[in-house]
Amino acid sequence: MSYEQILYRVTEGVARITLNRPERLNSLTDVMRAEIADALAQAGAEPGLRGVILTGAGRGFCAGQDLADRKPLPAGERRDLSEGLRTSYRPLMERLQSMPAPVVCVVNGVAAGAGMSLALACDVVFAAESAKFVLAFSKIGLVPDMGATWFLPRLLGEGRAMGLALFGEPLTARQAAEYGLIWRCVPDADLPDTLAGIQASLSQAPTLALNAAKQALRASRANTLMQQFDLEADLQRAMGYTDDYLEGMKAFAEKRAARFAGR
Numbered sequence: 001m002s003y004e005q006i007l008y009r010v011t012e013g014v015a016r017i018t019l020n021r022p023e024r025l026n027s028l029t030d031v032m033r034a035e036i037a038d039a040l041a042q043a044g045a046e047p048g049l050r051g052v053i054l055t056g057a058g059r060g061f062c063a064g065q066d067l068a069d070r071k072p073l074p075a076g077e078r079r080d081l082s083e084g085l086r087t088s089y090r091p092l093m094e095r096l097q098s099m100p101a102p103v104v105c106v107v108n109g110v111a112a113g114a115g116m117s118l119a120l121a122c123d124v125v126f127a128a129e130s131a132k133f134v135l136a137f138s139k140i141g142l143v144p145d146m147g148a149t150w151f152l153p154r155l156l157g158e159g160r161a162m163g164l165a166l167f168g169e170p171l172t173a174r175q176a177a178e179y180g181l182i183w184r185c186v187p188d189a190d191l192p193d194t195l196a197g198i199q200a201s202l203s204q205a206p207t208l209a210l211n212a213a214k215q216a217l218r219a220s221r222a223n224t225l226m227q228q229f230d231l232e233a234d235l236q237r238a239m240g241y242t243d244d245y246l247e248g249m250k251a252f253a254e255k256r257a258a259r260f261a262g263r
């Protein structure tokens, strides 16, 4: 599958989507958003998908909305910014959030505005040590969007979320990891190995169990403890019938590493 502004490939059941407009720090155009959404649909339709990795080409991950990607308005007119959010950003977010398999974001450089929101909408975020997270919206007189006002208080607590939203100061990858905004900060030089490690880990994982774990954690956003308990019981029943569970038990008894087929 070939795209104009992203790269897409599937290796050992793991789909990799690379935002590919490095000269514009992979800022989001209409075309790029549509291509990411399409690539996620392709990945979702992949038989036996074991995970998705989202990353960026060049020195940035994503600088948010491409501020030049818009038709000029007649003099004196102002733009309805909600339109793009509803018709393009929202479907992308829905697509991302409905992926059954884990979506891992590898933030290779600056993530700003909707680019930061895009990273936070993934299930797990790794970031290169030199990467920065910039809630750039207030710098241009806008409110954080693409889910940022939903993700940030959940991930950081309201105090830090407010600080970020009101002051717009960049957060280093190290701080982001310390605050619990992301999973791990890695030295820049280790980024290729990190990507290879994530690829290997996802492609050898008991995928149905990871998918179920993700489903349960996501459902906890709206569930009571007892609803969650019941969901876990349902999911565990399903896991008990998988080949991977049998293999996991066998490998444990034989004191060897399990070879999971993702079934």
Ligand code: LHQ
Pocket: 023, 024, 025, 027, 063, 064, 065, 066, 067, 068, 081, 084, 085, 110, 112, 113, 114, 115, 134, 136, 137, 140, 142, 145
């Ligand atoms: C860019 C961009 C960019 C175009 C760097 N666009 N070219 C949703 C819906 C509706 C309306 C509006 O918004 C939204 C959601 C949003 O995302 S709003 C927030 C949009 N993003 C921003 O405001 C971030 C703007 N960029 C920056 O603040 C900086 O570029 C950051 C902090 C990301 C990186 O700074 P530097 O590392 O110093 O790089 P740079 O500023 O020199 O950028 C490199 C080039 O990329 C440069 O072009 P040039 O031709 O001078 O080399 C920038 O103009 C271009 N670029 N971001 N969003």
